[in-house]
Every structure is written in structure tokens, then in C-alpha cells.
Amino acid sequence: MSTDTPSKAEPSIGDYQYGFHDPTDNYTFKSRKGLDQEIVRQISAMKNEPQWMLDFRLKALDIFFARPNPQWGGDLDQIDFQDIYYYMKASDKQEKSWDDVPDDIRKTYDRLGIPEAEKQYLAGVKAQYESEVVYGSLQEDLAKQGVLFTDTDSALREHPEIFREYFGTIIPSADNKFAALNSAVWSGGSFIYVPPGVHIEFPLQAYFRINSENMGQFERTLIIVDEGASAHYVEGCTAPTWSAESLHSAVVEIVVKRGGRFRYTTIQNWANNVYNLVTKRAMAYGDSLMEWVDGNLGSKITMKYPAIYLMEPGARGETLSIAFANEGQHQDAGAKMVHCAPNTSSRVISKSISKGGGRSSYRGLAKVFKGATNCKTNVICDALILDPESRSDTYPYIEIEEDDVTIEHEASVSKIAEEQLFYLMSRGLTEAEASAMIVTGFIEPLVKELPMEYAVEMNKLIELQMEGSVG
Amino acid sequence: MATLTITDLQVSVDDKPILKGVNLEIKEGEIHALMGPNGSGKSTLAYALAGHPKYEITGGRIEIDGSNVTELDANERARLGMFLAFQYPVTIPGVRVADFLRHAVTNRRDPDRKEGENLMPMRDFRKELKEHMAELGMDTEFARRYLNDGFSGGEKKRMEILQMAMLQPKFAILDETDSGLDSDAVKVVSEGVNRLSGPEMGVLIITHHERLLEFNKPQFTHVMLAGKIVETGDASLAAELHSNGYATIRERHPEEAAEESSEQEESLSSV
Numbered sequence: 198m199s200t201d202t203p204s205k206a207e208p209s210i211g212d213y214q215y216g217f218h219d220p221t222d223n224y225t226f227k228s229r230k231g232l233d234q235e236i237v238r239q240i241s242a243m244k245n246e247p248q249w250m251l252d253f254r255l256k257a258l259d260i261f262f263a264r265p266n267p268q269w270g271g272d273l274d275q276i277d278f279q280d281i282y283y284y285m286k287a288s289d290k291q292e293k294s295w296d297d298v299p300d301d302i303r304k305t306y307d308r309l310g311i312p313e314a315e316k317q318y319l320a321g322v323k324a325q326y327e328s329e330v331v332y333g334s335l336q337e338d339l340a341k342q343g344v345l346f347t348d349t350d351s352a353l354r355e356h357p358e359i360f361r362e363y364f365g366t367i368i369p370s371a372d373n374k375f376a377a378l379n380s381a382v383w384s385g386g387s388f389i390y391v392p393p394g395v396h397i398e399f400p401l402q403a404y405f406r407i408n409s410e411n412m413g414q415f416e417r418t419l420i421i422v423d424e425g426a427s428a429h430y431v432e433g434c435t436a437p438t439w440s441a442e443s444l445h446s447a448v449v450e451i452v453v454k455r456g457g458r459f460r461y462t463t464i465q466n467w468a469n470n471v472y473n474l475v476t477k478r479a480m481a482y483g484d485s486l487m488e489w490v491d492g493n494l495g496s497k498i499t500m501k502y503p504a505i506y507l508m509e510p511g512a513r514g515e516t517l518s519i520a521f522a523n524e525g526q527h528q529d530a531g532a533k534m535v536h537c538a539p540n541t542s543s544r545v546i547s548k549s550i551s552k553g554g555g556r557s558s559y560r561g562l563a564k565v566f567k568g569a570t571n572c573k574t575n576v577i578c579d580a581l582i583l584d585p586e587s588r589s590d591t592y593p594y595i596e597i598e599e600d601d602v603t604i605e606h607e608a609s610v611s612k613i614a615e616e617q618l619f620y621l622m623s624r625g626l627t628e629a630e631a632s633a634m635i636v637t638g639f640i641e642p643l644v645k646e647l648p649m650e651y652a653v654e655m656n657k658l659i660e661l662q663m664e665g666s667v668g
Numbered sequence: 669m670a671t672l673t674i675t676d677l678q679v680s681v682d683d684k685p686i687l688k689g690v691n692l693e694i695k696e697g698e699i700h701a702l703m704g705p706n707g708s709g710k711s712t713l714a715y716a717l718a719g720h721p722k723y724e725i726t727g728g729r730i731e732i733d734g735s736n737v738t739e740l741d742a743n744e745r746a747r748l749g750m751f752l753a754f755q756y757p758v759t760i761p762g763v764r765v766a767d768f769l770r771h772a773v774t775n776r777r778d779p780d781r782k783e784g785e786n787l788m789p790m791r792d793f794r795k796e797l798k799e800h801m802a803e804l805g806m807d808t809e810f811a812r813r814y815l816n817d818g819f820s821g822g823e824k825k826r827m828e829i830l831q832m833a834m835l836q837p838k839f840a841i842l843d844e845t846d847s848g849l850d851s852d853a854v855k856v857v858s859e860g861v862n863r864l865s866g867p868e869m870g871v872l873i874i875t876h877h878e879r880l881l882e883f884n885k886p887q888f889t890h891v892m893l894a895g896k897i898v899e900t901g902d903a904s905l906a907a908e909l910h911s912n913g914y915a916t917i918r919e920r921h922p923e924e925a926a927e928e929s930s931e932q933e934e935s936l937s938s939v
Contacts, residue, residue, distance in 0.1 A: 620758045620760070623750075624746055626771060628741075638815075
């Protein structure tokens, strides 16, 4: 195993022990492939983290190595964990040549009207994204209201108390193998705190994070919405996004306190080499509302089941999820709703589409604990299979420990109806346009909840997918 | 003046011959009625003209203005000016009327448009849509509804007529073979045809409805029997059929009548 040579003198073990290391500007760190304690210590030292975080990471690493891969969901046994970079500064990344970007990806960018600079970033041609500093003044407004909105690394440094109070409490490292992985090597992500009674009207977006290291490989997001507050967070990109590294494992922890309202919207379209394994969970307290709006496109395998734990009476949860699996893609997505208190309600609407041999599945849990009386949970999962090569599965898990509840589960599988196709074609639409329109109509309940730009992009992307040229 | 010419058209469905040589010519500005007993092939003709993939053309030609459209797909025929108003328009969930119409109108006006190219400007489209909806007495809310989703019979017909108004086809075929249609729907169709038909549109109404033909007097009435058009007359032929039924037609065309009864026996025995 090769060792790293930092440009400055190698720090001694003593420095690591206390977790404080003086990073200077010209300290260049070039990571190596593979994962072990040394890498984790280096990551923590790079970030100048307190001892407790280093301890947390190391413990999580042990858990990660101790756990086997889950044998349900996608096939993860192909992943060679030692053949991956777990941490790399953006400046170290190899930049691709624009000529290497596949034609169909370029065509998608054109179709979606992606600006030049963004195209280069998304395609991996440029490692850094020079975004405008539009959000600067936005930050000021938010700060005035006491809102904290920064990246997770900064939050650990600048707001240690509130950070430590919640970090790792919603998703403990031992939750699953990939939560453990993230807990060991996390870097970047968003941290949001909304004070009591504050309502942020416009959606918070994470542009400022685009320059952060790791391009979202092991993001760790922590969001706390205090009592009676409300906000909406939007992240992700409909455009196909290239990644140098094929393993992505993010963790998102959210707390919505009494009377609070929060929506987390994401659309992801990772390139076909990516394993996208995400653990997302929110705790919703008394009379609060938590919503996940989740769009999954692309990737080689996505495993993602946004969860809402309804902790106190009056809490409500809603998840809208789309998965579109094209050739070579496997989306294993869904939702978990866990009723821990009486008088709580939840709803899941899942739409999955498979095309060209893709496989798209719904995997969901509706759980009601004993004592959680008078709960309602409603799951609607619809699958659209576009051709005989493609596949769709539904794995509903229903665990009910209480009699006084209302559980509804409706599932449907369909293909594009010939009569619908003919109707639209008889009005001048080509077969691809007609199919695209039908598919767009299929996911409309979800698309209408997206911010306008996302909705427009999503529809354009569907059109492109239906024309047979993959994005 | 454009002409829709159907020459010796033969059509099979699931390898069963239904149309056995239909000849028909419709000019822009004319209203034709097509009648005939159940099973004579009226709806088959409508769907074959529109280009439904299940209706296989095994012989003959369809021409619009002398250019052969027999091999063209449904959408290509639509762009050339063919339109079929469906008996039971299908529901397309999640697709707004306005979005659908904008797409259809764009393609009709720009028949060479490639997939992915720009649609007609929203502002122009909205203006036109509003005008037509107002003329047809439709609430603008209608445009935001999902296509045919939860529409009443009358609303579905209005939607078909609205499409006709905006697409301005050269040849409109109205499939109104269902005798059980509610009176509101009939009214919508007949008023729509009155309003929209003119020197630039040729109309073929396929129907039993006395009322419909009263309000939209056809210049030509055709009668089908066993997959062929056996007689053509004017509006008085339609009136005769309404009083006497098809008995006299069958008498006048014994060959086709025999074919009809043997077909019926066949389908009964295969039950």
C-alpha cells in the first residue's frame, strides 16, 4: 500500500490524538485509494475536527467493516471497497476532456438548456463550478432571522453545541452498513437550523456547496426545524451528472419539532457507473408536517427509502417518489413511515417507470407500533413498464401492532395503452411524443409539487428518454 | 379544393376482412353521412382512415389531394389534415388539455416539425385557445383539466369539437355510431359541426342519429352493407332509412345482404 506524502512535514501521532491540527493553505493532501483507519484520521485532521468527531468516525468504520452487504435491493457485491477514493480535494481531481463526454449526455444538456459552465461541471470536465454569488445577500437575510444555513463541515466548527445535540441521533452509525460508511468518511452536505416561528418562503438551495470537496460522494446533511417554523430545501439536478467515483453514500437527518413544517425535495440523475446508497430519515414531532419529494433517475443502482418517524400525536408525513430506470439502471426506491404515536397519519405516492431493460422497484414500510392508535397510513404505488425487457417489482412491508388503525395500500402495474397512444398520434404527435406525454401524465402528481425549473427539466428529460436517446 | 379519395379500400382486423372494397370521395366543403346496420364496417372505415395500427389495409388506396397516404402513420395523416372525432375519447391522466392542444396544434401547423423543437409561442396559443373556448361556450377552467379525465359525455364531445376548431382539419370524420348517446352530447356535436364546417372542411358523419342529420343536412348519404358502400343518395335517403330501417337496402342489394347474414352466422357459430 502506497503512503501519502504531504508537502509539509508529516504530523506526528500526538497531533492526531488531540484531533487538532493546523492546516495551512499550502498543505496539499492527496488521498490514496482504499479505506482504513489512517484515511479516516487524515480526513478528520484535514478538517480540523474535535476529538469526539474523530472517535465517532472511527467507531463507525469498525461497524462498516463488521457488517456484510445487504442481500436485498440491488447487487452490491460487485463493489470493491478498496478500489475507491474516499476523500479527494477538488483540485486533485483529474479533469476529463469534453471530447470524452458521450454524445447522448451532450444532447441531454442541450435539450435541457443547461448553461455552458454548468455543462462542463456536470460532465466532470471542470472540477469546480464557478457559480455566481447570488446567494450572498440571501444569506444575509436569513442570518438576520437567526437561520443557520451552511455546509456541514462549517457547522461543526461554528455551531458545535447544536450540531452535537442532533448529529447522529436520527440515524445512528449502526443503522445500516452504508450509514456506518458515511459516518466514517462523511464530508460536505448542508446544515440548516430554522428558529422557532420563522417561515422561510422561498426554497433553500444548495448552490454554495457545489465547490465543496468530494462532489457529494459522502454528504452528510443535518436539518433542524424548530417549533412552529417552516422551510423548503431543494437539491440535486435533473441533468445527468458524471462522477469520478462510483460509490455514493449520503446521509440526511432531519428533525421537525412541534408545529413545524418542512419539505425536502431532491432529484438525482447520477451517471450509469454510480452506486447511490442513501439513508434519509426525519423525526416529526407533535402536529408537525414532514414531506419528502424524491426523484430518482440514472445511476447503476440506487437504494433509497426516505423515512418519516411520526413521534408525537398530530404528526403527519408525506412522501412523493418517482423512479425512472432506463437501460442498465436499477432503482430500488420507496418510503418508510413509522407511526410511534397515536393520531398520526402518513401518505406515500410512488410512481416508477422502467424502460429499455431497466428495473425499477418500490420497497416500502408502513409500521405502526403498539399504542399508536387511530393512525392512518395510505400507500399508492403505480408502476409503468414500457417494454417487455423492463421490470418492476413491489415489496411492501406492513407491520401493524395496533388494531385501531386504517391502512390502505393500492398498487397498479400498467403499460402504455395502445388506445391512448393512438388517440394522441391521431392528433399529430409522433409515437415518441405521445409516449412521453403519457409518461409525463403518469408522474404528474409528483411533478406538480416540484419547483418550476425542476418540473420543466423533468418533463424535457422524459421526452428525451422516450425518444430513445438516453440522458 | 382538396379531396379525400378512397379507392377500393380493403381492411382486415385480426386477419378478418371487414371492408371489402370501399369507394368514396369527399371534397372540402361537403357534408357526407354514412349509415348502415351494425357490423357493416362503418367504424372500421373511420379507424382505417385515421390510421389505427390494428386496422390493416390489405388493398386499395387513400389519397388526400392526389397524394397517397395509405402507408402513412396516424400522426402523419393528422398533420396532413385528417381528423377523427372519437365516439368514446380515451382518458389521458395527468395531461392537461392546454398542454396537449398546444402540442397538437404546433404539429398540425408545422407538419415538418421534429421532435424536441419548440412548440408554438405560449402567448399566441393561449389567445387562440381562449377565443375558441369562448365561441364554444366553454369555461377556461376546462383547459387546466386533465384530458378527458372525469369528463361527462357532453364534455368529452366538447373537447373533440374544440380540437377540431383548433386543428382545423381538412377532413373531419365524426364517429357517432352509438345510438345511446345522450341528448346533450348530440347537441354539442351538431352545433359544433354547424359552426366549424365550411368551404375548407369536408365532413363525414357516421351515425344513426336522426337529429344529428337534421341539423347538419348532408349533401350526400352513403349506406354500407357487408363492408362496402352499396348506395349513395342525398338527404332523402337518410330520411328513408329512418322510417324503413335497412330492409329495403338489403332487398336492393341481395349479394351483400347474403354476405352479411353468412358473416353473422359465422360469428354466432364461433361463439
